[in-house]
Amino acid sequence: MSPRVSTRKPPITVERIVDAALEVVATTGYDALTVRSIAAVLGTGPASLYAHVVNKADIDALIIGRLCAELDLPEPDPASWRAQIHTVCGRIRDQYLRYPGISRAALALAPGNLDTLRVSEGMLAILLAGGVAPQTAAWAIDALSLYVAGYALERSMVVQRRASTDDEWVASREDLVRTLTDLPADEFPQVRRYATELTAGTGHERFDFALNLMLDNLAVGIPQKRRRP
Template sequence: MNPRDRRAARHQPGAAEAAPRRRALPITVEQVVDTALDLVAAEGYEALTMRRVATALDTGPASLYAHVVNKADLDELLIGRLCGEIALPEPDPDVWRDQLHHVCAQLRDQYLKYPGISRAALAAAPTDRQVARIGEGLLAIALAGGAAPGDAAWAVDALVLHVASYCLELAIARRKAAHEDAAWVLDREELRRRLTALPAAEFPHTTRHAAELTAGTGHERFDFAVRLLIDGLARR
């Protein structure tokens, strides 16, 4: 099966149950994905190229194309692998809000293991079976909570988008902070000082509430935004 046919087969009914075919080449799709994830974990998503993966596998880029159509296909495989690690609960109307939050937190933690990889999730169509599984699970939970189908569908999209963008922003900030002249981006005291130093007449609210604007530790801001979205869905 050539790479394009293999990619198409992933989206066909019953594809998940189909037995994998043996390949003549020593390199497998699983090895390509493993190697790509190791590269991203070590150097960040921006370092990921087909050539870098090929070099790590001690082969040429042409060998990869026997298994992966292109970089976009590799991105889809990577996000699918991470989504496959997420456990979905049986939808429960009594705790549906906590269930949505927990799934989002799992997805966040998967993305943060691989700096910047959520960029691939932002650009990927949600048709990979594992990615679609997450969408199906989130939708089922929202519907169990009593949300109208249209509201549930858009809320799921907003939640997944927030997870990906949050992780990407954090990855970018950490990369910037690695340079001495930009270390302040993760220094809350320095950021607060810069905000309070703004002209108060021009920025009265920013200078007055600099502490609130820079507050939050760990994933407190992430949790706040996710809860805000979920509470908004509940009110509708």
């Protein structure tokens, strides 16, 4: 007699729920993330998930916490605080871009998840080590996090819409330049004149530009001896 093969399903756990949620987002985008879609990946009914999670907001906190847990945070170095913050923000951006639209979950996230707070702790430590005043550093973390999440959300929306066969709203740079230079000269003289500049640069170049503007402003308030050489 052949041995009996067990058809028993693995138990539902928080880790498996997070794995399934990330699978849904990676394959179909954040808009498709629901308790029902997660349950479908796990081969179970939605009711079985509620023994482990409270609601969709709870799942949002868990998936952002998972991404934060995977981030490597540098040991604060006063001499390279700007580069360190830039690196951390870039890593968060890249995590978000792996999962289309997932940064929407981060935008409405209430502080409380320990993995998310670990990233806030690391960024705060870097800014303080660089000489940024505590209140400024605290608000800077919020501003930087909002910018990174907003940037990633916009990029994800562009990628998703470009992939759609019936949505042609995403124009090429050449089309954008042509549109701007065709505007009425008496109403839009500057936009027409600087159409090339307005449409220049890749997404990540613009990301670096905006991030450096924010970091430059933080550096203004640091005593000269504490600034980066």
